[in-house]
Amino acid sequence: MNAQDLTTLPAPNVVEALSFEAILAAERADLLQRYPGVADVIDLESEPLQKLLQAHAYRELLYRQRVNEAARAALLAFATGADLDHKAAFYGLERLTGETDERLRLRIGLRIRALAGNGTREHYELIALGTSLNVRDALATQPQPGRVQVLLWIDDASLADVTALAVLNAENAEAARPLGVPVSVAVARPRPVNISARIWREASAPSDLVAQLRTSLPLAMAAYARLGRSVPRSWITTQLHVAGVAAVRYVDNLRPAETTTLAADEYPVVGVLDLTDEGVS
Numbered sequence: 001m002n003a004q005d006l007t008t009l010p011a012p013n014v015v016e017a018l019s020f021e022a023i024l025a026a027e028r029a030d031l032l033q034r035y036p037g038v039a040d041v042i043d044l045e046s047e048p049l050q051k052l053l054q055a056h057a058y059r060e061l062l063y064r065q066r067v068n069e070a071a072r073a074a075l076l077a078f079a080t081g082a083d084l085d086h087k088a089a090f091y092g093l094e095r096l097t098g099e100t101d102e103r104l105r106l107r108i109g110l111r112i113r114a115l116a117g118n119g120t121r122e123h124y125e126l127i128a129l130g131t132s133l134n135v136r137d138a139l140a141t142q143p144q145p146g147r148v149q150v151l152l153w154i155d156d157a158s159l160a161d162v163t164a165l166a167v168l169n170a171e172n173a174e175a176a177r178p179l180g181v182p183v184s185v186a187v188a189r190p191r192p193v194n195i196s197a198r199i200w201r202e203a204s205a206p207s208d209l210v211a212q213l214r215t216s217l218p219l220a221m222a223a224y225a226r227l228g229r230s231v232p233r234s235w236i237t238t239q240l241h242v243a244g245v246a247a248v249r250y251v252d253n254l255r256p257a258e259t260t261t262l263a264a265d266e267y268p269v270v271g272v273l274d275l276t277d278e279g280v281s
Contacts, residue, residue: 006077006105014071018064024057076108084108096133103129119178124150124171128185131170134163139188139227141264148183151265153227160187191262192271193221193231196255197240197248200281205244210277213240218270228264233257246281 031053032039041047072078079087080101088095088104091111095104107129114123121140128138128150137153150171154160168185170176177183195217199210206212220239224231233256240248250256251274262268 006109009077012071012075014075015068016064018061018068020057020061023060023064024053027053027057027060076105079105093130096130098133103133119181124148124177124183127170127176128152128167131167132163134159135167137188137225137227137267138167139264146181148177148181150183150185151188151227152185153188153267186265188227188265188267190269191260191266193236193260193268194255194271194273195236196251196272196274198251198276198278199240199245200247200278202244202246203280205246205280209242209244210275213242213245214273214275216242217273221268221270225268227267228262229268230262231256231260231268233259240275 028042031049032042038047038049042049042053044050073080073083076087084101084104085095088108091108093104093107093111107126110122110126110129114120114126124140125138128135134155135152136155139151141149141151143149148171150167152164152167154163156163164185164187168183171183171185199213201207201209217236217239221231224235233250236256237248255272255274260268
């Protein structure tokens with residue numbers, strides 16, 4: 001699916017950057033304007049007015065932070081928990097049992113883009129994701145005019161047939177698809193990306209850094225992967241060239257390729273992972 005990455009949006013203007021010192025200074029200036037006679041004592045730590053200013057500024061800080069939290073809760077990119085449930089309900093969605101905020105947020109985004117009417121790509125993908133948590137990703141395609149095929153990335157392969165049938169029934173429900181549009185469902189397949197690299201460490205790096213990379217790279221790939229999403233070698237290099245790594249050199253030009261191009265019914269996974277620790281550079 002081609003859902004918008006909300007993390008790339010700029011910080012919202014409605015959320016104010018807070019500073020206790022700035023609020024205290026503004027409170028101090030306001031007091032001096034109203035009561036200039038305290039100018040000689042206002043900065044003394046023993047002065048009761050100084051204590052009152054600090055207390056008032058702190059309460060003002062807490063109030064503004066609460067306003068910030070309320071503003072963030074109204075935004076899809078930041079809403080969590082019950083706030084996100086209410087946003088989902090506004091668009092006619094409910095959280096599935098065990099569904100994370102991230103996945104529900106994705107479905108809400110699809111629902112918004114699907115409001116153009118039945119037949120949009122997002123409409124079919126939303127139905128697939130809303131059918132089962134076993135559907136990690138979905139991609140609606142048009143293999144030929146007048147036909148729709150929904151590709152599914154299944155988490156638990158042992159339930160692939162059951163999940164695919166449930167999605168097929170949901171997609172073909174009377175209220176789901178436009179009349180006269182046949183919808184089929186297919187299970188996507190993993191595409192292994194083999195990686196063979198030599199890693200040199202900086203002197204300050206931990207001795208088990210390469211072992212850490214063997215663990216972190218598959219996790220990073222799982223977070224990055226989408227149906228049909230290609231994997232450039234530069235992305236892999238970024239994941240390997242972490243703090244403490246002096247150099248990364250690949251053994252050949254095929255593990256990995258410059259770009260591993262995936263078909264629509266494929267999703268990338270780490271295949272053979274051969275990382276050689278070359279010691280300190």
